[in-house]
Amino acid sequence: MEKTIYDPVSVLQNVGEKRVEALNELGIYTIADLLNHFPFRYEDIQVKNLFELEDQEKTSLRGEVLADAVVSRFGYKKSRLSFRMKIDQAIIVVTFFNQPYLAKQIVGGSEITVYGKWDDRRKNLTGIKIIGSTSVEQDADFESVYHTNKKIRQKTIVALIKQAYDSYKDVIPETIPNELRVKYRLISHKEAVYAMHFPVSPEQTKQARREVIFEEFLLYQTKMQLLRKKQKKVGFGTAIHYDIQRLKNFIATLPFELTNAQKRVVNEICRDMKQPINMHRLLQGDVGSGKTLVAVLAIYAAATAGYQSALMVPTTILAEQHSKSLNDLFDPLEIRTALLTGSTTAKEKRLIEEQLRSGEIDVVVGTHALIQDTVEFSKLGLVITDEQHRFGVNQRKKLRSKGIEPDVLFMTATPIPRTLAITAFGEMDVSIIDEMPAGRKPIQTTWVKPKQFEHTLEFIEKQLSIGSQAYVICPLIEESESLDVKNATEVYQKLSQFYQGKYRVGLLHGQMKPAEKDAVMQAFKQNELQVLVSTTVIEVGVDVPNATTMVIYDADRFGLAQLHQLRGRVGRGSKESYCILVADPKGDMGIERMKIMTETNNGFILSEKDLELRGPGDVFGNKQSGIPDFKVGDIVTDFNALETARLDAAELVQRPDFESHPDFAALRTAIAFDPMTSESDVFH
Template sequence: MSKSIDDSVSILPYVGEKRLEALQQLGIFTVLDLLSHYPFRYEDIQEKNLLEIEDQEKVTLKGNVVSEAVVSRFGPKKNRLSFRLVIEHAVISITFFNQPYLKSKIVAGEELAVFGKWDAKRKSLTGIKILGGGSSEQDNEFESIYRANKNIKQKTIFNLVTEAYRNYHELIPEIIPDFLRQKYRLVSHQAAIYAMHFPASEEQTKQARREVVFEEFLLYQLKMQVLRKKQKLIGQGTQIKYDVKALRRFIESLPFELTAAQKRVVNEICKDLRQPNHMHRLLQGDVGSGKTIVAAIALFAAANAGYQSALMVPTEILAEQHMESLDQLFDPLEVRVALLTGSTKTKERRVILEELANGQLDVIIGTHALIQEDVHFARLGLVITDEQHRFGVNQRKILRDKGKEPDVLFMTATPIPRTLAITTYGEMDVSIIDELPAGRIPIETTWTRPKNFEHTLEFIENQLKKGSQAYVICPLIEESESLDVKNATDIYEKLTAYYASRYKVGLLHGKMKPAEKEAVMQDFKDNKLNVLVSTTVIEVGVNVPNATTMVIYDADRFGLSQLHQLRGRVGRGHKESYCILVANPKSETGMERMKIMTETTDGFVLSEKDLELRGAGDLFGSKQSGLPDFKIGDIVGDFGALEAARQEASELVNQPDFLTNPAYEELRKAVGVDNLAGLNFN
């Protein structure tokens, strides 16, 4: 039987049922998966001169064993293995902890190479591993370290990779076309895979990584470009032919004038709605930039054209807020709106589902309740998902599938630099509201140290005396031995005692049941609570205009984007608002965050800084966001390669012979577009 790079890893020696299961837990199913399971770091195992070694540096030392290895025990399950090496006329103490089985490898009078951490003061080495005797030559100066799990060791993975490469290297596909390899001076993929696993030098690994990163990005960008083509060619979408004059009258009836940025994105969205092609658009807007009114305009346009719309949001509180504001806007216009959440009473739910199914309802607002099996639409034309990163890809798809190719609008208040958004969300069009409505009072931000917390409490009380409310945010719910941070429970008890009977303090955290959280939040909205102590569960969507003070404890432990989201919970009314960051930064990065937060309230400026300080993870949220989980590529650190890949992918799919040229065969196969051969891509 002929070999294939897509053979199951079970074909390799020593891969039985248990080992196969362990590999599959790491996402390794085929030989190609195994060869693409790259090391996440490398250990420099080349020998060094004793005079060159810095304290606590990991090094390899080679010398003659001059003492017997002794194992001593301390504690019920702990032991220490000790012996001495002579290196360059110096006697060095070597200690291994909890590895007594190494004793058989240590023979007095023989040469030995040991890798470990150097203690300059004691002139000793804490051993990590024995690399071999003096007679055994190390093939490379760097050792590959792999992501593993409790069921399979990284050394086992390395051995399997070695076996797989030896038997399958000739079958590794060269996906990147030759002209692009030459243009970007990339090594072959076969050479790159070899150097990633068996590096001879740092420079070789760097060149290999360039090739692997570019290939990852190119394939992703091609998939996005092909998806856009496919959506335009066979996903005809819904053509929402609203009455332009009626829509204009609705916009003119609003109690305020749209900002220039709002007008621009409204034009982009409404132009999409009238097209027969499928709308797939991301709407970005900073906290308070007015995304909701833009969504309302799109919802009105769909209703005017006879289509139903669904607005899905992550929390019941946010759903109720949208219901309240949209009902006020639409009620005089006879646009029927309903709210569907997990708390909707059975009888009311039955009526809503019936009216939705027979077309009596124009707009349905809800949480995950919208994706239940018994929710049916008569004519779903538009789906809007607010805070889209809070929903899984499959959840968003279930809602879309309740209509026949409805137009889709995603909204997020997490500012992402425009170029990064366009490149990362390659299959979407991106609209950005990059200015705040006129008259919005900037939030005054200061930072103080924990020792001044009493002054902060006095400041809060002065605001409470004026009839305002305050948030106090903590990173943890209960005490933790591992982190020296204040917790919500402690702060809640402290504030309750401090304000005594004068003011009422509430507590909100993620371990509470949904009904409990909703009740606490409702009490705060109704001003039954003066101060709300909370973890970051209030980060998104809470609108309490009467709250003017936001205190964030241990603020240096949050990223800039998250701090900005939390700050955006105040300043939503007409009163001057304040954000107080309580922190004791122990690093330059922590200090820098505090400084930046006090200098700007521009979310897009902060997002650029957050990219520099923390990377993309903090911006995009969970892995459910739909972003690719690249094996090697970093969309921030490798942004130049990501952008180059986007440009090349765009040019490739617009080539008249992209679907037929043999030079692109491996690319087409990797992207999975051969089944579109009957379509005209131009």
């Protein structure tokens, strides 16, 4: 049988069931996965001059072992291995901790090279590894460092990569079409893979990174563009011929004027819905910008054409909130709504399921309960997912599969810079509400040091005295030895004591059972609790217009996007609202975040800053957000390459011969096998 890089790793020597399992845990299933398991950093292991070293510098030193190593043991399973090494006329001590097995490699009179950390005061090298006795070539200047796990060591990973490269180097495909490789002066992929794993110089690694980054971006973007092409295909989707006059009449009954941004976005969505193609749109809007109203209008439009809608949200509280809003608006119009969550009784659930199957219900709002097998629709035309990054890809896919190619609208209040959204979510159309409703007051944000907290408590009390409510957010639930941060339990006890006899304080955190969380939240919404101490479970969508004060403990522990989400829980009514950041940041980045928060309420400006300061992984939470977790490329620092790949991919997939021409065969095959771009890992 012909070799291909998509062969399973089990074909390699010394890879049995246990090793396959260990590799699988690292996301390595095939030879391609192994070859693409690139180092996350490189160590400079060049032998240095002893007399030019700086204290605590990591380095390699070569010299003569004066006598066999001595191993002494202490504590539980702890050991110290020591020996003296002569370098020119100097004699230093080398110490290895908890590596007694190295003793047999350290023989008096032999030459040895040791990589470790230099202590200039003690003239001692704390060894990390012996060079030349491991996987590293004796004359190599740089060593690759890989992500591993407890079941497999660096040495083993390197040996397997070397074995895979030697066995499969002649069948490593050139995925990037030759015309693009020539255009951008890229080295071959075979050369790039070798240089990434076994670098000779920083310049060589730089060239290899260019090629690898562009290839993974091109793979992803080509898949996105193929999905986009498929979705835009006439006849592939549902044409919802809504009643435009009824929709206009409904808008005219609203007690407020839509913002220009809302009008623009409604037009974009309605145009999509009317087309016989599959709508696949991401709706972004800052906290309080009116995304829910846009969703309501889309649902109403679908209902006028006889289509059902499903709105899936991450929490029961949010589902109940949306359900009430929809009921208030749709009841007079005889649009029938239903609420389906984990709290719905078995009897109610059976009735709702019957009415969804018969078409008696026009719109259902719910949590994960919507994707249960027993939930079936008569004529599902529109699927809306709020805070889409809170759901797994398969959950979103399952809801959509309950209709015949329904239109899909994803909503998020996590602002993503437009250019980045268009590029990272390449298969979607992007709509942005970049304007706040008239009359919405900006939240006044201040930053205070922990020692000023007594004044903060007095300020909260002043707000409570005029009938308002307050949130107090903490990053941890219980005390932690490793982090000196305020915890929710401690703060709850302190505030309960401080306000005893005057105001009631509640506690909310992620370890509580759903029913307990709902009970606490309902009590806060009904003003039975005046202060709510909470962890970040409060972040998404909770609407208590009477809450005017948001206090965030250890605010420097949060990113800007999360701070902005938390701040957005207040300012939802007509009263003046406040956000107080309690923090004593140690580094420049923490100070910068606090300053930015006090300077702007604009989520898009904050998201740009967050990307600059922290990068995409921390901002979006790659594993959840749908933004791919690239192996080498970074969607912020390598944005130009990502955008170039998007434009090239868009041009490639529009070619009539893309699906048949041999020049694109390797690219087509790679897309089919690449887990990052497989059907289970992209939005649809």
